[in-house]
Amino acid sequence: MITIKDLRKTYDGFEALKGVSFSIREGEFYGLLGPNGAGKTTTISIMSSILKPDSGEVLLNGKNIYTHSDESKRIMGVVPQEIALYNELTAYENLTFWGGLYAVTPSELKARIDEVLKLFGLYERRNDKVTAYSGGMKRRINIAAALLHRPRILFMDEPTVGIDPQSRNLIFEVIEKLHNEGMTIVYTTHYMEEAERFCDRIGIIDNGQIIAEGTLDELKKNSHARETVVVNFNNLNDALLQKIHSFGSDFKQVDNMIYYYTNNLQTELSKIISQCNDAGGEIHNIEIRKVNLETVFLDLTGKQLRD
Amino acid sequence: MIKLALKDLRLFVKDKRSMLITFAIPIALITLFALAFGGAGNSGKDAKISLQLSDLDHTEASASAIQIFDSLKNVNVLKVTLEQAQEKIKNGDEACVLIIQKGFSDSLTAGKELPLELQYDEAQEMQVGLLQQSLIPTVAMLPFNIGNAKAVMRNRFDNMVKGSDDSVHTQIHKESDGLFDALAMGVMQGSGTADIGAGFFGGDIKMTKLVAAKKDNTLGLVQAVAGTAVMMLLFSVVGIGVGLLDEKQEGTLKRLLYTPMNPINILLGKMLSANVISIFQLIIMFLFAAIAFGLDIYSHLTGLIITILATAYACSAFGVVLASFAKSRQQVQGLSTLIILVMSAIGGSMMPIFFMPSFMQKMAVLSVNYWSIQGFYDVFWRNLPATGGTFLSRIFVLILIGTLLNSLAVMMFKKNILKLS
Incomplete structure (x- = not known):
C-alpha cells in the first residue's frame, strides 16, 4: 500500500x-x-x-x-x-x-x-x-x-x-x-x-x-540480543571495570550497570555473580532480562528507546 | 542565584527581540515625539505654518503687505491664485488662504478697514487659529508700516462720534493727530508696537469657512474617533495575525496542513476573519461615537461605509503580513508595538498632523492611519461626495496598501510553511 x-x-x-x-x-x-x-x-x-x-x-x-x-x-x-x-x-x-x-x-x-x-x-x-x-x-x-x-x-x-x-x-x-x-x-x-x-x-x-x-x-532472531543479566553496582569505577573485563565475559557498561549477555542463563548466572564478587564489586541489585524488543533495540542502537 | 542571573543576562543579550523591545522602541518613540514637538531636528523652516496668499489687488501696497507677511518667522507664505488655493483647501492639502481683496491699497490710503479675508478649512481650525495669532498683530500694524495710520485713527474716532457737527470732527482730528504722534513716539522708544496696533487698529480679518459650511460635528470628535479607531484597529488586527503564530506554536497549523485544504487557504481564512472583525470593530466604534457623542454618521453613511471597508482591508492586511514575517508571537508583539506607535504618531492618530513639522507631515503618507483619517475627515468634515476624486483617491491608496501587504503576506506565508514543516 x-x-x-x-x-x-x-x-x-x-x-x-x-x-x-x-x-x-x-x-x-x-x-x-x-x-x-x-x-x-x-x-x-x-x-x-x-x-x-x-x-x-x-x-x-x-x-x-x-x-x-x-x-x-x-x-x-x-x-x-x-x-x-x-x-x-x-x-x-x-x-x-x-x-x-x-x-x-x-x-x-x-x-x-x-x-x-x-x-x-x-x-x-x-x-x-x-x-x-x-x-x-x-x-x-x-x-x-x-x-x-x-x-x-x-x-x-x-x-x-x-x-x-x-x-x-x-x-x-x-x-x-x-x-x-x-x-x-x-x-x-x-x-x-x-x-x-x-x-x-x-x-x-x-x-x-x-x-x-x-x-x-x-x-x-536476527539480532545479537541475548538474555541479559543486569548487575547494578554501588562502586563501579575504572579499576573494577578493568577486572571484570579481564574475566573475558561479554558485557556492556551503561551508567552504573553492567549488562552481561548470555545464551545459557542457568549455568552462567552463578559464574557472573562470583566474578563480580572476586573483582571486589558491591552489587546493589541484579536484574534478569529475557530477549524482548527492548533488548533488541538496545543491541541495535546502543541506546534505550527513551534516550 | 548569581549563576541564574548571569544565565538570564546572557540569554537576554542573545535575544534580539528583547533588545529591540527594551531599547529600540523607547529610543524610537523618544526620537519621534521630540521631532513632533519641535525639540529636535528643527531647522526653523520646518516649524513654519503654511499660508497661501492670493493677491487680488495687485498694487504696490499689496506687494508690500505680502513682503511683510513673508518676513514673519512662523509663517511660510505661498503665493497662489485664488482658484488654486481654494482647490487645495477643498482637497485638504492646505488649511487656508489669505486673500488681499481689490481695494486694499485704497483702503490703506483712506485709513479704512482693510479688505482682507481668510478662507479656511474648518477641519483644520486649530492650525488656522495658530495662524491667526501670527497674522492679527501684523495686519494691525500694516497701516503703520505701509499705509496712513493717522487717517485710520481719525476714522475710528469719527465713527465713535458719528452724527456730530463738523466742529466736533475737526476737534477730534486735531486730538487724534496729537495722540498718534505720542503713540508713534512710544513705538519708536520700543514699547510693544504690536500690542498697541492690535489693541486700537483691531487687525481684523474677515473669516470665511471654505469647507464644512455645515458644522454638525466637532473636529475634536472626528479626530478622536477616527484616530483612535484606526490605531486600536491596528493593535487588534495584529492580535488576529498573531493567531496564525499561535496555531503554529500549538500544532494546529501543522494539523491543518495534514488535511486536503490548500495551504494558502489557511492564510486567506485568517485574512477574511481579520477583515470581518475589523469591519465590526470600526462599525461599533462609530456607532458608539454616534450614540455617546452625537457624531452624525447617518447623513454620511455611504462615505463612512466605503472608508470603513477600505480601512479594514488595509489594516487587516497589515496584521496578517506582520504575522507572516515573524517567527514567534513575542517577535510580532515587539515589532507591532513599534510599528503601530510610529505609524499612529506620524499618521495623525495621536494628534492632528498639522502640529508636526512639515517633513513629518510628508512622512505621514507612509502610514495607513493618515489615509484612513483623511478619509474620515473627507466624510465628516469636508463633506466631500463619496464619488469625488479626492475622497476616492484616499480609498484607492488604502486598497492599494491592503493589496500590496496581502500579496506580501502570501509570499511570506508560503516561505514559512515550508519552514514550519
Missing part, C-alpha cells in the same frame, strides 16, 4: 534521513521505532505529504503522494504528537471543524462525530471546552479528530504520551478495533510494550537510517 523509496532530507546541514526505504502492506500495523532525533517524525511528515524530501519518493497505491496530494490526504488520517486542538472550543466544535475540512456531508459528519465521541467515552462531555479536559481526554479527542473522515491509513505519532492508565486502555481498545476493521496503521512510540502488543512489523530507525525491520520474532 505504501512504498517509501530512498528518502533523504537535510536540515541546515544536518542529515535527518539518509536513504530510508521500507514498505507497508494494506491492513498492516507498522511500528516505527527509534530514539529521539532518529528521524521518525521527519519520516511521518514526509509520508503524510507535509514535508518534501530532498530526494526519494513515497508511493501510495503506486501513486506519488506529492503529485496526488489531495487524493492521498483524503485517505490518510494523522494523529500528531502534540495535542493539536483549539482549547477554547468544545470537543464537539473541534470535531465539527476538523471533520469539516474533509469531503464529508454535514449529516454524515454529525453522525460520525457522535460515533467517535461514544467510541472514546466522551459523548457526555462533548459540550465541554477542551481546556477543561484532562490530559487523557485531550489525547482521546486528538485521536478522534483524525478518524472523522474514515481514513484508510492512520499515522499515529506517539499517541499515548503522558496519559492516565484509564485513557491509555481505552485508546488501546480503539486502536485494536480500528486495526481489526482493516485500517492500515503506522505507529511511533517510545513504549516497547505498545509496539510488542500491536505491531505486525517493526522498523527500527536510528541516525536517519532503517537499521532493522521485520516481525518481532524476526527481529529477535
Whole structure:
C-alpha cells in the first residue's frame, strides 16, 4: 500500500534521513521505532505529504503522494504528537471543524462525530471546552479528530504520551478495533510494550537510517540480543571495570550497570555473580532480562528507546 | 542565584527581540515625539505654518503687505491664485488662504478697514487659529508700516462720534493727530508696537469657512474617533495575525496542513476573519461615537461605509503580513508595538498632523492611519461626495496598501510553511 523509496532530507546541514526505504502492506500495523532525533517524525511528515524530501519518493497505491496530494490526504488520517486542538472550543466544535475540512456531508459528519465521541467515552462531555479536559481526554479527542473522515491509513505519532492508565486502555481498545476493521496503521512510540502488543512489523530507525525491520520474532532472531543479566553496582569505577573485563565475559557498561549477555542463563548466572564478587564489586541489585524488543533495540542502537 | 542571573543576562543579550523591545522602541518613540514637538531636528523652516496668499489687488501696497507677511518667522507664505488655493483647501492639502481683496491699497490710503479675508478649512481650525495669532498683530500694524495710520485713527474716532457737527470732527482730528504722534513716539522708544496696533487698529480679518459650511460635528470628535479607531484597529488586527503564530506554536497549523485544504487557504481564512472583525470593530466604534457623542454618521453613511471597508482591508492586511514575517508571537508583539506607535504618531492618530513639522507631515503618507483619517475627515468634515476624486483617491491608496501587504503576506506565508514543516 505504501512504498517509501530512498528518502533523504537535510536540515541546515544536518542529515535527518539518509536513504530510508521500507514498505507497508494494506491492513498492516507498522511500528516505527527509534530514539529521539532518529528521524521518525521527519519520516511521518514526509509520508503524510507535509514535508518534501530532498530526494526519494513515497508511493501510495503506486501513486506519488506529492503529485496526488489531495487524493492521498483524503485517505490518510494523522494523529500528531502534540495535542493539536483549539482549547477554547468544545470537543464537539473541534470535531465539527476538523471533520469539516474533509469531503464529508454535514449529516454524515454529525453522525460520525457522535460515533467517535461514544467510541472514546466522551459523548457526555462533548459540550465541554477542551481546556477543561484532562490530559487523557485531550489525547482521546486528538485521536478522534483524525478518524472523522474514515481514513484508510492512520499515522499515529506517539499517541499515548503522558496519559492516565484509564485513557491509555481505552485508546488501546480503539486502536485494536480500528486495526481489526482493516485500517492500515503506522505507529511511533517510545513504549516497547505498545509496539510488542500491536505491531505486525517493526522498523527500527536510528541516525536517519532503517537499521532493522521485520516481525518481532524476526527481529529477535536476527539480532545479537541475548538474555541479559543486569548487575547494578554501588562502586563501579575504572579499576573494577578493568577486572571484570579481564574475566573475558561479554558485557556492556551503561551508567552504573553492567549488562552481561548470555545464551545459557542457568549455568552462567552463578559464574557472573562470583566474578563480580572476586573483582571486589558491591552489587546493589541484579536484574534478569529475557530477549524482548527492548533488548533488541538496545543491541541495535546502543541506546534505550527513551534516550 | 548569581549563576541564574548571569544565565538570564546572557540569554537576554542573545535575544534580539528583547533588545529591540527594551531599547529600540523607547529610543524610537523618544526620537519621534521630540521631532513632533519641535525639540529636535528643527531647522526653523520646518516649524513654519503654511499660508497661501492670493493677491487680488495687485498694487504696490499689496506687494508690500505680502513682503511683510513673508518676513514673519512662523509663517511660510505661498503665493497662489485664488482658484488654486481654494482647490487645495477643498482637497485638504492646505488649511487656508489669505486673500488681499481689490481695494486694499485704497483702503490703506483712506485709513479704512482693510479688505482682507481668510478662507479656511474648518477641519483644520486649530492650525488656522495658530495662524491667526501670527497674522492679527501684523495686519494691525500694516497701516503703520505701509499705509496712513493717522487717517485710520481719525476714522475710528469719527465713527465713535458719528452724527456730530463738523466742529466736533475737526476737534477730534486735531486730538487724534496729537495722540498718534505720542503713540508713534512710544513705538519708536520700543514699547510693544504690536500690542498697541492690535489693541486700537483691531487687525481684523474677515473669516470665511471654505469647507464644512455645515458644522454638525466637532473636529475634536472626528479626530478622536477616527484616530483612535484606526490605531486600536491596528493593535487588534495584529492580535488576529498573531493567531496564525499561535496555531503554529500549538500544532494546529501543522494539523491543518495534514488535511486536503490548500495551504494558502489557511492564510486567506485568517485574512477574511481579520477583515470581518475589523469591519465590526470600526462599525461599533462609530456607532458608539454616534450614540455617546452625537457624531452624525447617518447623513454620511455611504462615505463612512466605503472608508470603513477600505480601512479594514488595509489594516487587516497589515496584521496578517506582520504575522507572516515573524517567527514567534513575542517577535510580532515587539515589532507591532513599534510599528503601530510610529505609524499612529506620524499618521495623525495621536494628534492632528498639522502640529508636526512639515517633513513629518510628508512622512505621514507612509502610514495607513493618515489615509484612513483623511478619509474620515473627507466624510465628516469636508463633506466631500463619496464619488469625488479626492475622497476616492484616499480609498484607492488604502486598497492599494491592503493589496500590496496581502500579496506580501502570501509570499511570506508560503516561505514559512515550508519552514514550519
